[in-house]
Amino acid sequence: MAVAAPAHANYHDHIHPEPTNFVQKYIFSLDHKIIGIQYFITTFIFYCIAGLLAEVIRVQLLHPTGGFVSNEVYNQVYSVHGSAMVWLVIIPMLTGGFGNFVMPLMIGARDVAFPWLNMASFWMFPVAGALLFSSFLVGAPEAGWTEYPPISLQGPPGTSLWCMAIFLVGVSSTLTGINFLVTIMKMRAPGMTLTRMPLFVWAQLATAMLSMVATTALAGALLALFLERTFGVPFYDPSKGGSPLLWQHMFWFYSHPAVYIMILPAFGIVSEILPTFTRKPLFGYKAVAFSSVGIALVGFMVWAHHMFTSGMVPWLTLPFMILTFFVAVPTGVKVLAWIATLWGGRIRFTAAMLFSLGLIATFTLGGITGVFLAAVPADLHEHGTYFVVAHFHYVLFGGSVFGIFAGMYFWWPKMTGKLMSERLAVAHFWATFIGFNLTFFPMHWLGLMGMPRRVPIYDQQFQSLNVLASIGSFILALSTLLFFANVAYSLTKGKKASSDPWGARTLEWMISSPPPYYNFKKIPSVLALPYDFGEPLPYVGGDLIRPNPQSKFAGE
Amino acid sequence: MAKQFAPKKGIGPGFWPVTVLLTALSVAWVVWLGRTDFATFLPEAAVPADQIDSLFKMLAQMGGVVFIFVFGFLIYLSFAYRVRSGDDVHAIGVQMHDAPSLELGFWIVPTIMVCFISWVSVQIWYGLQQSPGNALTVEAVGHQFFYDFRYPTLWKPVSQELHLPLNEPVTVKVTSSDVIHGFWAPEIRLKADMVPGLVNTLRFTPTRPGTYRIVCTEFCGVAHGSMIGKIVIEPKATFKSWLAAQAHAEGPAPVVAAAAPMVANATHPGGGSAAVAPVAQGDATAGKVVFAAHCSSCHSVGGFDEKLVGPGLGHLLNDPAHPALVTGEKASAAAIAHILHTGYTGPIGMMPNQQQNAISEADIANLTAYLVSLSK
Ligand SMILES: [Cu+2]
Ligand SMILES: [Cu+2]
Numbered sequence: 001m002a003v004a005a006p007a008h009a010n011y012h013d014h015i016h017p018e019p020t021n022f023v024q025k026y027i028f029s030l031d032h033k034i035i036g037i038q039y040f041i042t043t044f045i046f047y048c049i050a051g052l053l054a055e056v057i058r059v060q061l062l063h064p065t066g067g068f069v070s071n072e073v074y075n076q077v078y079s080v081h082g083s084a085m086v087w088l089v090i091i092p093m094l095t096g097g098f099g100n101f102v103m104p105l106m107i108g109a110r111d112v113a114f115p116w117l118n119m120a121s122f123w124m125f126p127v128a129g130a131l132l133f134s135s136f137l138v139g140a141p142e143a144g145w146t147e148y149p150p151i152s153l154q155g156p157p158g159t160s161l162w163c164m165a166i167f168l169v170g171v172s173s174t175l176t177g178i179n180f181l182v183t184i185m186k187m188r189a190p191g192m193t194l195t196r197m198p199l200f201v202w203a204q205l206a207t208a209m210l211s212m213v214a215t216t217a218l219a220g221a222l223l224a225l226f227l228e229r230t231f232g233v234p235f236y237d238p239s240k241g242g243s244p245l246l247w248q249h250m251f252w253f254y255s256h257p258a259v260y261i262m263i264l265p266a267f268g269i270v271s272e273i274l275p276t277f278t279r280k281p282l283f284g285y286k287a288v289a290f291s292s293v294g295i296a297l298v299g300f301m302v303w304a305h306h307m308f309t310s311g312m313v314p315w316l317t318l319p320f321m322i323l324t325f326f327v328a329v330p331t332g333v334k335v336l337a338w339i340a341t342l343w344g345g346r347i348r349f350t351a352a353m354l355f356s357l358g359l360i361a362t363f364t365l366g367g368i369t370g371v372f373l374a375a376v377p378a379d380l381h382e383h384g385t386y387f388v389v390a391h392f393h394y395v396l397f398g399g400s401v402f403g404i405f406a407g408m409y410f411w412w413p414k415m416t417g418k419l420m421s422e423r424l425a426v427a428h429f430w431a432t433f434i435g436f437n438l439t440f441f442p443m444h445w446l447g448l449m450g451m452p453r454r455v456p457i458y459d460q461q462f463q464s465l466n467v468l469a470s471i472g473s474f475i476l477a478l479s480t481l482l483f484f485a486n487v488a489y490s491l492t493k494g495k496k497a498s499s500d501p502w503g504a505r506t507l508e509w510m511i512s513s514p515p516p517y518y519n520f521k522k523i524p525s526v527l528a529l530p531y532d533f534g535e536p537l538p539y540v541g542g543d544l545i546r547p548n549p550q551s552k553f554a555g556e
Numbered sequence: 557m558a559k560q561f562a563p564k565k566g567i568g569p570g571f572w573p574v575t576v577l578l579t580a581l582s583v584a585w586v587v588w589l590g591r592t593d594f595a596t597f598l599p600e601a602a603v604p605a606d607q608i609d610s611l612f613k614m615l616a617q618m619g620g621v622v623f624i625f626v627f628g629f630l631i632y633l634s635f636a637y638r639v640r641s642g643d644d645v646h647a648i649g650v651q652m653h654d655a656p657s658l659e660l661g662f663w664i665v666p667t668i669m670v671c672f673i674s675w676v677s678v679q680i681w682y683g684l685q686q687s688p689g690n691a692l693t694v695e696a697v698g699h700q701f702f703y704d705f706r707y708p709t710l711w712k713p714v715s716q717e718l719h720l721p722l723n724e725p726v727t728v729k730v731t732s733s734d735v736i737h738g739f740w741a742p743e744i745r746l747k748a749d750m751v752p753g754l755v756n757t758l759r760f761t762p763t764r765p766g767t768y769r770i771v772c773t774e775f776c777g778v779a780h781g782s783m784i785g786k787i788v789i790e791p792k793a794t795f796k797s798w799l800a801a802q803a804h805a806e807g808p809a810p811v812v813a814a815a816a817p818m819v820a821n822a823t824h825p826g827g828g829s830a831a832v833a834p835v836a837q838g839d840a841t842a843g844k845v846v847f848a849a850h851c852s853s854c855h856s857v858g859g860f861d862e863k864l865v866g867p868g869l870g871h872l873l874n875d876p877a878h879p880a881l882v883t884g885e886k887a888s889a890a891a892i893a894h895i896l897h898t899g900y901t902g903p904i905g906m907m908p909n910q911q912q913n914a915i916s917e918a919d920i921a922n923l924t925a926y927l928v929s930l931s932k
Contacts, residue, residue, distance in 0.1 A: 066781075071778045071779065071781065071864070072778055075775070075778070075780075142775075142777075142778075143775050144775050148736055148774065148775070150734070150735045150736070150752060151735040151736065151775060151776055151777060154735070154777075238751075238752045238753030238754070239752070239753070243753075244736060244751055244752065244753070244754075245751065245754070278637070278649050279647070279648040279649040280648065280649030280650055280651055280652065281651060281652070281653050283652070283653070283654065283655075283659075284653075284654050284659045284662070285653065285654070286654075287659055287662070287663070309738070309747050309748055309749045309756075309773075310749045310751065311748070311749060311751055311754050311756045314681075314685055317681070318678060318681065321674070321677060321678075321681075322674045322678075325670045325673055325674050325677075326670055328666060328669075328670055329663065329666045329667050329670055332662070332665075332666035333662045333663055333666065335626060336662040336666075337659075337662065339626065339629050339630060339633065340655075340658065340662075342629075342630070342633035342634060342637060343568065343633055343637065343650075344568065344637060344649050344650030344652065345633075345637045345649035345650070346637065346639050346643070346647050346648060346649050347633075347634055347637050347638045347639060348638075348639050349634075349638065357630060357634060360626070360630055361626070361627055361630055364622070364623060364626045364627070365623060368619035368622060368623060369619070371615060371619065371673065372612070372615050372616075372619065375611060375615060375673070375677040376677065376681050377604075377607065377608050377611050377677065377680045377681050377684055378608060378611050378612050378615060378677075380608065380745065380746050380747050381608055381612070381742070381745040381746070381747065383747055383773065384738050384740065384747065384773030384774060385740075385773060448597075448598070449597065449598055449742070450598070450742035450769060450771060452738070452740065452771050452772065452773040453773070454775045454780060454781075455780060455781035456781045457781045457782065458781070459769075532651060533648040533649065533651065534648045534651060535651075
């Protein structure tokens with residue numbers, strides 16, 4: 001990209017040559033597909049580190065008096081675990097990873113709108129990860145991923161590194177949000193109207209809007225925390241006239257929408273996988289598409305449901321409670337639409353499909369407990385306990401992470417040109433599903449019976465369920481190894497994937513696996529939604545590889 | 557062209573039997589839960605606990621029904637419409653995009669449920685706002701890592717134990733002296749954050765005598781996990797005599813001390829040997845009890861290096877590596893008592909003073925005797 005090219009007049013015919021040197025091609029790449037894969041590699045490394053931290057928590061909690069690590073280390077471990085999983089794993093994997101790799105292909109674009117910005121956003125991640133994990137060297141943050149002041153003002157020096165790391169992540173995801181929004185609005189193939197966009201693209205659109213607006217609040221809050229810790233500017237310390245609740249409002253103004261940043265793309269993934277493996281269109285396309293946007297909008301007006309016990313005028317809790325309840329409506333519509341999609345389908349239980357079905361089951365449970373937590377009087381009992389821990393793991397693991405694995409198995413052949421072992425993948429699903437429920441289901445009960453979160457020791461009566469949870473978490477950890485074994489197997493011995501191994505119909509499957517540089521030499525025109533199985537493909541023009549309808553199905 | 561698969565007739569095999577089964581399961585769940593008394597799992601020790609449990613029960617009934625149907629249909633439809641071996645590989649599903657009436661139902665049913673839940677929740681919320689609470693007002697103050705309770709008739713706070721009279725409406729006003737703590741009484745089902753600079757209010761009427769936990773639910777530092785207090789609910793007469801005994805133990809309220817600011821370590825130039833009050837004869841066994849309530853969140857009784865927040869206190873007088881106390885004074889009973897009076901802030905952290913630790917003169921004597929006894 002050395003010379004600025006003035007002759008972009010005819011966009012469709014102008015293709016930059018593929019860079020030939022290694023650094024430009026694989027390291028500082030501008031190609032959305034390479035950047036997407038870079039996100040995957042980095043975030044999976046972070047996933048392993050943060051997962052190991054979770055195991056430290058579970059080993060400590062095997063015994064009521066703890067003893068595996070000191071209290072300080074324990075506090076640092078769960079704080080970094082939570083922060084890393086949210087900001088360094090789930091968000092970047094779903095937006096940076098899947099969004100980057102899949103979304104431009106799906107809309108028939110050659111890249112995102114701002115490739116340089118895209119590269120810059122990516123490179124903030126390894127830096128943020130290094131900052132966050134290196135905080136262990138100087139004393140990592142101890143006050144949980146929420147870092148409420150005033151305790152976080154007294155936290156170890158690593159807390160400031162945490163501020164910087166999360167700030168960087170915030171900048172990165174804001175930029176990605178802008179980038180994706182422009183890409184989706186401006187770069188769709190001709191004929192792809194908004195209501196012909198695949199559902200995954202709808203989800204990315206809603207997510208991009210959320211990231212752009214919400215993340216700025218977090219950035220402001222973090223900056224203030226950093227200034228107060230470093231220079232004593234009294235934003236939050238009440239003894240100097242600051243307000244601890246200010247942080248909570250700013251933090252949750254971001255972090256509640258962040259929940260949707262973490263779940264909507266996973267919903268999008270499921271909404272692509274279900275039609276493919278039921279061989280029928282998704283039930284209620286428009287309802288599902290608009291419910292994403294609806295969730296995103298209402299999601300901005302519910303943040304204080306995390307603060308019912310923090311202290312606010314009692315009547316103010318009511319609008320937050322009721323609006324939160326109403327998030328259940330568009331969410332419920334999605335779940336029901338997925339279930340209706342199963343009816344009359346020809347269902348194939350590939351690993352991607354199993355993870356999607358698993359998501360529907362576990363996420364539904366997480367959604368239901370969400371309603372329990374939104375009801376103010378009930379929340380007075382549940383807030384700050386293991387019930388909450390159970391709830392958000394059902395949403396973020398049972399929802400987001402299941403969605404991530406579903407998407408990985410689905411698009412892996414497209415990314416690498418190789419198939420994975422379906423058998424191993426199905427084993428991975430069952431181990432994950434069982435390990436997950438064993439780990440987190442007992443926590444509902446623990447919380448209701450009186451176990452608070454963020455404790456390194458606990459009352460004797462809670463031991464047996466904690467041991468059960470720990471055993472579950474060991475299964476969960478081992479199950480992850482099956483995934484990596486599959487990755488290794490596929491890369492070395494995996495069968496070559498055709499352009500469309502699953503018989504899916506969105507645009508990314510109409511080009512070779514892996515896709516060529518610049519994706520579509522000629523941009524196709526789109527005539528209709530992609531999900532009408534049995535009909536001819538709704539694309540004209542372009543240099544598409546039309547799958548042979550008689551070709552064998554990869555999952556067999 | 558691929559063959560479109562179509563169910564043999566109507567809505568497909570097994571649909572109605574499954575629906576009936578799931579309905580039966582739902583009814584069973586709702587009835588069973590309705591007849592379950594949550595107090596058998598966790599006692600209901602005060603009045604709004606029953607209302608909160610009833611809301612929880614309603615949510616669990618509805619949530620359970622939703623889950624039974626979602627999960628039931630998920631499993632049933634997956635199995636009913638799975639591709640069986642021998643099926644045409646290229647068959648496709650029913651090409652249905654939408655069914656407007658069904659989709660309308662998908663919007664309406666959740667909306668009705670949500671309206672219902674909102675209505676019930678607001679009612680119960682309103683009930684909570686109406687709880688009377690003016691018979692007795694107690695202030696609860698969170699500290700790292702213990703609770704203090706201030707009664708209107710006592711000039712010194714009572715530490716860690718909140719005594720409440722049975723069947724008298726109480727108001728507990730909670731706040732904090734340092735960072736945010738949580739005040740959660742699981743058996744009362746109520747919780748409020750203790751936020752420095754802010755007072756939050758809880759109102760309830762104890763209805764069941766007994767001793768219950770107060771649990772800290774906001775991370776507050778290294779000993780957060782052991783920040784657990786006690787609620788003692790007792791008959792009014794017992795409560796009155798307890799309160800009187802507390803007042804008696806304090807002696808007459810000092811004229812100045814009540815108004816005096818909590819002077820921490822400022823009065824104590826580190827290492828200086830200020831005039832040390834003579835150490836009264838203490839009782840080591842009583843000291844051990846006080847230690848467990850006030851000190852063990854920060855101190856172990858192991859060697860100096862077995863630190864929690866502060867150093868281990870097991871060998872104050874016979875540790876050759878630490879002949880002096882952290883203040884620089886030579887280790888002695890008098891020097892220990894001095895630290896307990898004045899507190900001390902050094903490189904390890906902040907040792908609270910007498911007021912902050914909420915210990916009496918007698919406690920100090922007993923603690924000193926106990927700590928000395930450990931070094932033997
Ligand atoms: Cu939220
Ligand atoms: Cu605490």
